[in-house]
Amino acid sequence: MAKVYVTTPLTDEQVRQIKAGDEVIISGVIYTARDAAHKRMVEDLAAGRPLPFDPKGAVIYYVGPTPPKPGQVIGSAGPTSSYRMDKYTPEMLRQGVKAFIGKGYRGAEVKKALVEYGGLYLVSTGGAGALLARAIKEAEVIAYEDLGAEAVRRLVVENFPTVCIHDVYGGDLYTEGQAQWAKPDAMVKPGAAGSK
Amino acid sequence: MREIHVDQIKETIARLVQEANFKLEPDVTQALARAQTLEEAPVGQAILMQIINNASIAESEQVPMCQDTGAALVFLEIGQDVHLVGGNLYDAVNAGVAKGYTEGYLRMSMLDDPIRRVNTRNNTPAMIYVDIVPGDKVKITVDCKGGGSENMSQLKMLPPSAGWEGAKKFIIETVANAGPNACPPLIVGVGIGGNFDKCALLAKKALLRPVGSPNPDPDWAAREQELLTEINKLGVGPMGLGGTVTALAVHIEVMGCHITALPVAVNIECHSHRHKEAVL
Numbered sequence: 056m057a058k059v060y061v062t063t064p065l066t067d068e069q070v071r072q073i074k075a076g077d078e079v080i081i082s083g084v085i086y087t088a089r090d091a092a093h094k095r096m097v098e099d100l101a102a103g104r105p106l107p108f109d110p111k112g113a114v115i116y117y118v119g120p121t122p123p124k125p126g127q128v129i130g131s132a133g134p135t136s137s138y139r140m141d142k143y144t145p146e147m148l149r150q151g152v153k154a155f156i157g158k159g160y161r162g163a164e165v166k167k168a169l170v171e172y173g174g175l176y177l178v179s180t181g182g183a184g185a186l187l188a189r190a191i192k193e194a195e196v197i198a199y200e201d202l203g204a205e206a207v208r209r210l211v212v213e214n215f216p217t218v219c220i221h222d223v224y225g226g227d228l229y230t231e232g233q234a235q236w237a238k239p240d241a242m243v244k245p246g247a248a249g250s251k
Numbered sequence: 252m253r254e255i256h257v258d259q260i261k262e263t264i265a266r267l268v269q270e271a272n273f274k275l276e277p278d279v280t281q282a283l284a285r286a287q288t289l290e291e292a293p294v295g296q297a298i299l300m301q302i303i304n305n306a307s308i309a310e311s312e313q314v315p316m317c318q319d320t321g322a323a324l325v326f327l328e329i330g331q332d333v334h335l336v337g338g339n340l341y342d343a344v345n346a347g348v349a350k351g352y353t354e355g356y357l358r359m360s361m362l363d364d365p366i367r368r369v370n371t372r373n374n375t376p377a378m379i380y381v382d383i384v385p386g387d388k389v390k391i392t393v394d395c396k397g398g399g400s401e402n403m404s405q406l407k408m409l410p411p412s413a414g415w416e417g418a419k420k421f422i423i424e425t426v427a428n429a430g431p432n433a434c435p436p437l438i439v440g441v442g443i444g445g446n447f448d449k450c451a452l453l454a455k456k457a458l459l460r461p462v463g464s465p466n467p468d469p470d471w472a473a474r475e476q477e478l479l480t481e482i483n484k485l486g487v488g489p490m491g492l493g494g495t496v497t498a499l500a501v502h503i504e505v506m507g508c509h510i511t512a513l514p515v516a517v518n519i520e521c522h523s524h525r526h527k528e529a530v531l
């Protein structure tokens with residue numbers, strides 16, 4: 056388990072170096088999008104319109120921040136549950152997006168698509184919105200402003216802390232980590248439906 | 252008959268939703284400190300440290316600890332000798348939530364309709380629960396509940412033959428399925444008995460007990476401990492990265508039920524258990 060520092064946009068070579076379990080510390084530009092923004096982005100693509108950002112090597116952060124207080128760059132900004140974006144993730148990978156930051160399990164289709172297109176699934180600590188906001192240096196709404204917290208934002212981050220759950224080799228930190236600490240006499244086995 | 256103006260309820264709620272989002276109550280901070288002594292995984296320890304640091308940043312800067320500042324759950328215990336004056340109680344509660352979320356720079360997470368999905372931009376509707384109790388006071392409890400943990404909650408109408416073993420298996424499986432999605436270490440609220448809707452309400456109200464406080468019935472207190480032990484054998488750990496503290500506490504509330512029924516509800520709460528009370 057290594058600590059890897061990367062600057063966006065990500066290259067295929069950088070992505071291949073990262074393994075499940077690695078700490079991935081991100082600097083540069085990343086883009087926010089959640090449920091409603093993803094729905095609009097795939098509708099835009101279907102209608103022949105471009106995405107609101109250049110997807111090549113891009114990193115998408117699943118977050119809906121709180122409004123900034125006067126003097127703040129952004130409000131609290133921790134990750135939301137990623138499975139709700141599963142439906143849209145293979146299309147984002149086809150467009151060239153290289154990594155997704157969220158929290159929680161991904162479905163089988165997403166894991167397959169990450170291997171197929173060469174993408175990473177990264178997580179940061181859910182509920183640590185005040186702490187994570189400190190790594191965000193600039194924030195600007197670039198699309199779907201009417202969606203409020205769910206609008207697409209361009210963020211500039213400095214040493215944003217994440218951990219790699221799924222790499223391009225099919226690695227799965229949730230399964231490995233939980234299996235390591237599950238007790239042999241547990242009544243229910245870990246991992247369960249969500250991670251299979 | 253004591254008169255209480257509904258504006259007082261509104262102003263109190265506006266204050267409580269902000270305080271709840273900026274500062275954890277002592278029962279939660281103590282449970283997190285205890286988790287630090289119990290967690291065996293280094294990665295689990297690192298996550299707990301982030302959670303605790305995050306809470307201290309939120310408190311000192313008066314900012315929300317989590318960007319999901321929740322649906323506002325407002326529990327009112329109204330003394331039967333109180334006369335509420337000055338307007339509609341439910342409107343006053345919603346006005347208090349709107350004021351608190353706007354003034355506190357909290358996130359507006361509520362929609363007008365589950366399918367049309369237009370944001371109301373003031374975090375209403377609040378989820379309002381009213382109980383009439385003896386006395387001449389009004390107790391207000393707010394719980395700002397995030398969507399991630401609520402989405403992992405489950406209810407099942409078990410056959411009576413399933414018994415405690417069946418209920419136990421369903422509860423543990425619900426926590427296992429929730430995994431990292433619900434932001435562990437969790438507080439697990441369990442309702443057993445009643446009917447379909449009362450059972451869910453029991454599970455919700457179980458979350459309002461001080462974290463780790465036992466059910467007053469020793470038999471049920473023992474079952475809470477049995478479940479907590481079993482849940483912490485899952486290996487899920489803080490944020491699901493693997494570890495020995497998956498839940499901080501299990502609270503069970505029970506009620507009598509029909510001869511055909513064994514309803515069981517599991518309402519999951521994340522580590523950022525944001526609650527705050529006031530008595531008028």
